[in-house]
Amino acid sequence: MKAIKVGLLGLGTVGCGVVRIIEDHQDKLMHVVGCPVEVKKVLVKDLDKKRAVNIDRELLTLDPYEVINDKDIDVLIEVMGGIDETKIYLLDAIQEKKHIVTANKDLIAAHGTELLTAATEKKCDLFYEASVAGGIPILRSLVDGLASDRINKMMGIVNGTTNYILTKMSKNGSSYEEILKEAQELGFAESDPESDVEGLDAARKMAILARLGFSMNVDLEDVSVKGITQVSDDDISYSKQLGYTMKLIGIADRSSGKAEVSVQPALLPDSHPLAAVNNEYNAVYVYGEAVGETMFYGPGAGSLPTATAVVSDLVGVLKNMRLGVNGRSAVAPQYDKQLKQPHEIFAQYFLRIHVKDQVGALAKITALFSERGISFEKILQLPLKGENLAEIVIITHKASKKDFDEILSELHDLDVIDQVKSKYRVEGNGES
Amino acid sequence: MKAIKVGLLGLGTVGCGVVRIIEDHQDKLMHVVGCPVEVKKVLVKDLDKKRAVNIDRELLTLDPYEVINDKDIDVLIEVMGGIDETKIYLLDAIQEKKHIVTANKDLIAAHGTELLTAATEKKCDLFYEASVAGGIPILRSLVDGLASDRINKMMGIVNGTTNYILTKMSKNGSSYEEILKEAQELGFAESDPESDVEGLDAARKMAILARLGFSMNVDLEDVSVKGITQVSDDDISYSKQLGYTMKLIGIADRSSGKAEVSVQPALLPDSHPLAAVNNEYNAVYVYGEAVGETMFYGPGAGSLPTATAVVSDLVGVLKNMRLGVNGRSAVAPQYDKQLKQPHEIFAQYFLRIHVKDQVGALAKITALFSERGISFEKILQLPLKGENLAEIVIITHKASKKDFDEILSELHDLDVIDQVKSKYRVEGNGES
Known part of the structure; x- marks a missing residue:
């Protein structure tokens, strides 16, 4: 039975994990994909560095194109990181009809669409489960x-x-x-x-x-x-x-x-x-x-958890190879991009301010909110020791980002306000 | 574009959810699978019952074989429940080369292997995501x-x-x-x-x-x-x-x-x-x-969550149809069944007993455990009001089920024991 050959770009924390899982779980891979899986070539920066896995020195190379252009390699696993140079390597590998598995969130966030389009054109898979939340599928x-x-x-x-x-x-x-x-x-x-x-x-x-x-x-x-x-x-x-x-x-x-x-x-x-x-x-x-x-x-991270996601993607590629359906699972976006404007973004807010200890201070603050129809879920007021100030902490009900930002800038101008200490969004309260 | 035709066995809580999701999410289904999805025929027990969805009365039937033998129907969704009769329906449907999606845990737990084997032979998919933990994939x-x-x-x-x-x-x-x-x-x-x-x-x-x-x-x-x-x-x-x-x-x-x-x-x-x-x-x-x-x-349950799992399985079937790879994803078990015996099952235990308020009572109990090398993680002893008894609650360290069951039966014979009130397994303590 012919082994499927895999090339790696990178042999750091995640790369070593990938090599280890491919070795350790060979029986499961055999069972699921029906043939052995073998690491054929690995791009590294230093041939002599001590690593977390034993790997034949013969497999290592300093030249990315020894991996990318190797005709025997079916799947390229990218775990080297980086954006611009790495993108070129992957595009070149796709031209060589290699399927890609990557853990590189920086690259996918920046150029995912371009890479996916190139892969689909060449009927190659491009999977990136490991790029988000490590071991969580x-x-x-x-x-x-x-x-x-x-x-x-x-x-x-x-x-x-x-x-x-x-x-x-x-x-x-x-x-x-x-x-x-x-x-x-x-x-x-x-x-x-x-x-x-x-x-x-x-x-x-x-x-x-x-x-x-x-x-x-x-x-x-x-x-x-x-x-x-x-x-x-x-x-x-x-x-x-x-x-x-x-x-x-x-x-x-x-x-x-x-x-x-x-x-x-x-x-x-x-x-x-x-x-x-x-x-x-x-x-x-x-x-x-x-x-x-x-x-x-x-x-969300770590050598073996992230490597699990990488190798599970590899299994996906191999299953597709067996069925002859690579490069056909990516779906183009269904919707045009439309982003919300500040008046369309609603949330509750936490606001912490220091106010001068004067009669009517809270009333002035409350007025700014009630003018815009925003009420409070919780208020906490405490004296600040040794200063003639009070600490006020407010959790508002839902407000638009626009309204809340306007209130914030008006708060700065109120004479009773000593300082706006902090503000945070409040989520998950079922107020959506 | 030809619509994919779906038949339903059952139109209860989950069935109504399935019909609703297929209707409501038609645009997403179109986008993902590339063609419309249409409910063609539905087996019900009562043609006139009022239901949670509007459905053309013409689509309903009292005869399961009107659904199972309908040549137009590609996928059969089984949400009627039941075991023996339902199994016959599904096996017959597989003979008619229908793909199956089922939410029926009773059936899959009892006859899943037999059904999967039959489906794989006929190159049919048989998916059952909804049978475990409803909406969780x-x-x-x-x-x-x-x-x-x-x-x-x-x-x-x-x-x-x-x-x-x-x-x-x-x-x-x-x-x-x-x-x-x-x-x-x-x-x-x-x-x-x-x-x-x-x-x-x-x-x-x-x-x-x-x-x-x-x-x-x-x-x-x-x-x-x-x-x-x-x-x-x-x-x-x-x-x-x-x-x-x-x-x-x-x-x-x-x-x-x-x-x-x-x-x-x-x-x-x-x-x-x-x-x-x-x-x-x-x-x-x-x-x-x-x-x-x-x-x-x-x-874990509910009409729409469970129906989401059913329709997501349906999407899986439809994607496979498009690629021409149905019936090829099931993997036979890799290992022969081997079950642990009581001396191989280890856990911590919670034990609550009523003991007579006598000197040395706890020592007698402790002895039974220490004879078998089992120590305690936590002990709580409280007097029981108005009775000449004490309540003892123990969390043990890991013990084999065999040892623990033997201790339990010996406890019953101890003269200081009034009653063994309860015992529970303790899990998730990192002691595995």
Whole structure:
């Protein structure tokens, strides 16, 4: 029986996991796809580096085209990362009629549509389950499992680093800086954590989810992004008092054919399924018109979990090869892109302000909201020790982003306001 | 463009949901499968019954063979329930080369292998996603999403009625009987709740999950079953004090090639993802060797959620029709069935006993455990008011089922024991 030959671009954390799973689970692969699977060639940066797997040095190469142009290789697994150069490699590999499996969210978020089009033209598969939420098979669930439903909302905890930091801040009451340092020491945060803590990593994943879930070409630039670097322990502690949990949430929302995609620290009621997703775990909550609430939970990163998603995609390619139907599963977007404007985006808000301890201060604030027909769900007012100020924390009922932003700028001008300390979106309260 | 024609056996809660989704989501179906989908004929018991959907009376029939033998019908959707007669209908339909989508867990648990074999011979698809956990696409996730992994454990809250009852008992401190009555009034429990509360419904789903997840022909008879009718509010309240949540859990566990499948009320640590699955919701927790912990959460029943799973299966059939690859996705079991014996099944246990208030009582009990090398994780002892007895609640460390059952029978003979009140398995503590 002829073995299927696989080439790898990259042999880092995920790449080593892929090699290990292909070796360890050879019996299952044999059973499912009917023939052995063999790693034929691997692009690396350093031939002599010590690695987490034993791999024949003969298989390694420094030249990507030794992998891309190898006639024996049927499937190319891209786990090297990077965008521009990697895109060229994959397009060239598609010209060589290689099927592609990639874990590269940066690339798919930026150039997924172009790559998919090229692959479909050449009757090649291009799968990328591992690019979103590591080991959670969320993309398949959106495309196949919920194929018959109309998905109207997705909320994702899709970045493990920030979820780890916020979980620890919430449990220990420590500051962002302390926990970040600890996370870096434990390997849960990169030494350069910017793309995680500023929300860009999550934004990429949300763009990919929105594209599939809403069948609409959402670009990375359409995602509004705010990270967690400004989240204070006070914000978290007040949220808790009011029955809410702070998470970095990717929101993709659709109504009347228009979509909104954003990433921001937001508050969820403690009883919401996403509120219990802790530490480095990821989860994607999906609301479908017919199915209602579902949630998919699991490890969002890590060598073996991510590699599982890569190799499961590989199995998909191999099954298609056996049936002779590669390159025919991608579906073009059903809808033209239409994005919501600020007056069409509705949410509840958490607002924390310091006001001067004067008669009528709260009345002036309340007036700004009631002029726009916005009432409050909860208010907390406390004196600030040693200062002639009070702390006011408000959870509003639903307001449009436009109204809320206008109120914010007017608040700054009120004489009773000392400082607007923070504001967050509040989600999952059933007020949608 | 020629429409694909679908026949339905049954037009109850799920059947009406199927008709509604096919109508409402026609644009999405068109986009995904490339042609319209039309309901051609529907088997009903009563032609004149008022139904939750408007359907042309002309489409209804009292004769199953008007649907089964209709040459125009490509796909048969079975949502009538029942086992023996229904099996004959489906086998006959397969002989007529009809693809089958069914939501019938009773049938699949009892005769799934036979039906799948018949379908594969005739190059017909037979899909049954809706038979387990309603709207949660768990079967696809096991087969495709986690295709490359070796699944070693599944724990499921797969019965909504019992989860509703246990959640309410836990929140309100009420008795089983009170909550069952309330659940029946609210429509969360059947007027004859036996198959739910005795665990049989969950056992059927666990047999189906184990078959797919372990690639082994597990039969319904292999599943040991205990229901929730004996769970007392005291058991729940002591569990809570010790940091545990009571759930009806289906467990499918595999190690060294041997499997164990069971359904029983069991305790989970409050921090376990399944512990937060409340009310009528379902969830399946899957532990894969490589991926680690994942969980799939959603509505386990209901007209539209279950119908979503049915129609998503239908989409799978239609995609296969377009590609000409029907009947080729079923994979025969990889492993021969091997079941664990009691000395190979390990778990922690919760044990609640009433002992006579005598010196050395606890020592006698402890001795029985330590003889077999079993120690305790937690002990709670309280005097029982007005009686010369004490209540002892113990959480053991891991013990084999054989050892624990022997200890139980020896406990009954101890003179210091007044009564063994209850015992439960404790799962999810990372002690596996």
